[in-house]
Amino acid sequence: MDTRDQHGRGRPTPGAGLRKRRSRLLAAGVAALAFSAGLATPLNPAPRQAEAKDGGKVLTVAVAQSVDSLSPFLATRLVSTSIHRLTYEYLTNYDPGDAHTVPGLATKWASSPDKLTWTYTIRSDSRWSDGERATAEDAAWTFNTMMTDDGAATANGSFVTNFRKVTAPSPTKLVIELKKPQATMTALDVPIVPKHVWEKVKDFSEFNNDKNFPVVGNGPFVLTGYKADSYVRLKANKDFWRGAPKFDELVFRYYKDQDAAVAALRKGEVSFVAGSPSLTPAQAASLKGEKNIHVNDAPGRRFYALATNPGARSKDGTRFGDGDPSLLDRRVRNALFLAVDRRTIIDRVFRGHAVEGEGYIPPRFSTYFWKPSASQELAYDPAKAARLLDEAGYRKNGDGKRVGKDGKPLGYRILCHATDPNDKAVGKYLQEWWGKLGIGVTLNCLDNVTDPWLAGTYDLAFDGWSVNPDPDFVLSIHTCAALPATPKDTGATDNFICDKAYDRLYAQQLAEYDPVKRADVVQRMESRLYDLGYMNVMAYPNAVEAYRTDQIASITTMPKKAGNIYGQDGYWSWWSAVPAASGEASGGGGGSTGVVVGVVSGVVVLAGAAVFLALRRRSTADDRE
Numbered sequence: 001m002d003t004r005d006q007h008g009r010g011r012p013t014p015g016a017g018l019r020k021r022r023s024r025l026l027a028a029g030v031a032a033l034a035f036s037a038g039l040a041t042p043l044n045p046a047p048r049q050a051e052a053k054d055g056g057k058v059l060t061v062a063v064a065q066s067v068d069s070l071s072p073f074l075a076t077r078l079v080s081t082s083i084h085r086l087t088y089e090y091l092t093n094y095d096p097g098d099a100h101t102v103p104g105l106a107t108k109w110a111s112s113p114d115k116l117t118w119t120y121t122i123r124s125d126s127r128w129s130d131g132e133r134a135t136a137e138d139a140a141w142t143f144n145t146m147m148t149d150d151g152a153a154t155a156n157g158s159f160v161t162n163f164r165k166v167t168a169p170s171p172t173k174l175v176i177e178l179k180k181p182q183a184t185m186t187a188l189d190v191p192i193v194p195k196h197v198w199e200k201v202k203d204f205s206e207f208n209n210d211k212n213f214p215v216v217g218n219g220p221f222v223l224t225g226y227k228a229d230s231y232v233r234l235k236a237n238k239d240f241w242r243g244a245p246k247f248d249e250l251v252f253r254y255y256k257d258q259d260a261a262v263a264a265l266r267k268g269e270v271s272f273v274a275g276s277p278s279l280t281p282a283q284a285a286s287l288k289g290e291k292n293i294h295v296n297d298a299p300g301r302r303f304y305a306l307a308t309n310p311g312a313r314s315k316d317g318t319r320f321g322d323g324d325p326s327l328l329d330r331r332v333r334n335a336l337f338l339a340v341d342r343r344t345i346i347d348r349v350f351r352g353h354a355v356e357g358e359g360y361i362p363p364r365f366s367t368y369f370w371k372p373s374a375s376q377e378l379a380y381d382p383a384k385a386a387r388l389l390d391e392a393g394y395r396k397n398g399d400g401k402r403v404g405k406d407g408k409p410l411g412y413r414i415l416c417h418a419t420d421p422n423d424k425a426v427g428k429y430l431q432e433w434w435g436k437l438g439i440g441v442t443l444n445c446l447d448n449v450t451d452p453w454l455a456g457t458y459d460l461a462f463d464g465w466s467v468n469p470d471p472d473f474v475l476s477i478h479t480c481a482a483l484p485a486t487p488k489d490t491g492a493t494d495n496f497i498c499d500k501a502y503d504r505l506y507a508q509q510l511a512e513y514d515p516v517k518r519a520d521v522v523q524r525m526e527s528r529l530y531d532l533g534y535m536n537v538m539a540y541p542n543a544v545e546a547y548r549t550d551q552i553a554s555i556t557t558m559p560k561k562a563g564n565i566y567g568q569d570g571y572w573s574w575w576s577a578v579p580a581a582s583g584e585a586s587g588g589g590g591g592s593t594g595v596v597v598g599v600v601s602g603v604v605v606l607a608g609a610a611v612f613l614a615l616r617r618r619s620t621a622d623d624r625e
Helices: 022-027 078-087 136-148 258-267 281-287 330-338 342-349 382-391 421-436 450-455 472-476 500-510 515-532 572-576
Strands: 058-063 092-094 101-103 106-111 117-122 163-170 173-178 221-227 231-236 249-254 293-299 302-308 354-356 411-417 440-446 460-466 535-548 552-554
Touching (some): 078 249, 136 163, 342 421
Antiparallel strands (some): 106 117, 293 535
16 A cells, blocks of 8 residues: 655655545555565576667666646645655755755745744745746745645645745745644655646646656656556756756666566666565576676565555545454454564565564654553464453354354455555464464455445455654554545545554654654554554565666665665655666667666556556555655
């Protein structure tokens, strides 16, 4: 279900007016990689050299996830938000070294003593790609549109629900007045769009920004072309205020089969390849030691989880879906998670390319990372799980099956992505572990997981999100405000969790400016989420990706010391990439391929021909972003 990304930000956003029309979201597919371990043929011919039409160098990156929309007002998937970070400036950015806030469209910012008024100085050296100057009026219009139009609030509306008023007294001065203090004012992950272009849009809930090219932007790249199920093409912005990218063009192209993408990397048809969201252990092992190929294996920003259906509902109180009612009992949920051996998942599924999951935020974000106490932890304990099920009234019958008081056997449907090998592998273990408890397990592996997810027609589902340096977004998707307005609407909720105690903590952290105090509240939120037992974070997967050193001489990871290349909290990787002197990046909009990956668990997956829909998430959310 990919994140926000930012999103995840990955991106998937809660709050009033944060919903998409169900018909539109269900129509957008998320193409995911279908790959198995180690089937690629070890080919190693000389790399193909590709040039842009004007002779410039092209870097092609293969994507395994479709974009849900090229509109920054609608996009929530990791691949889409990554493209928007390349094409639009945000007020601020994150330093690639340690993720502290650095200038973006705003050069500086300050708050009033009561923290209710924020003033941003907008840089005077940023221009839209059509020649117009980017001003504070563009930022004010972007925020005001999100505040007043439900469609425009779909992706990032949670950032503005506390805004009282936004004005632009001058081209370089932006003023935001708040209803109450808001700690995310230096981490507003919202693309700023050109007013003179977007004010012509009539329906923000339907406009996908995918018909007229080039798309006017002010980021390091300009979006110049798109072909559904094929590619997204970007051209270097030579007038970008921070300096032009070193590659002249950047192309995102879809690979359905990850083994084929790995083979293309060996042949030099691809400059960079990641996975879904990472290369499989077998793929990574097969590439290590190969000439001209570097494998990047670093701590990631994602979590991989198993989520239960807590009883799908909307804000108006209407219940819908068909989640098993036994899951409303916390003892049952805890029993299921006590019977999950996370160590086995790390060792046998991820082959060591991950660490055991604990709290909701990965250890990479040390400020907010939380782990349960020894007495609180749901550590692997099948015997204790069996006792909890007995206490909850689900005892074994003569056939060894758990049955309720009504005599009905206990069994669950687990929603999984048909093209994700991790889901399938973990699912097999769950069938074994829960089977020993007397519980039946049906793996419901689908190309399209979005439809049943939104409809609440599942019992459990594989889930995951990419987490941003500021965790507000991934925390917000579990608030009551993120629920859909009605069963016919689409909310920003991850899996329909609504808990008043959690909501109070969410409001408290949002208003807390003291970093230490805020971190403490966030960790209490993670503790509350853990104790509710609706989600079991099983792993924090590494970012495992590879690129050709004879095509890319250097590229910035985030964090710089040990971080990911694809799906960063910024545009540093593709903006900084330096072409190798001995070769040129391969690929173009019509000919060859390349790789970028980071699929969102929990999104719709399209199994088809080489497909890259320019359409961002309901990913797992990892990636959802």
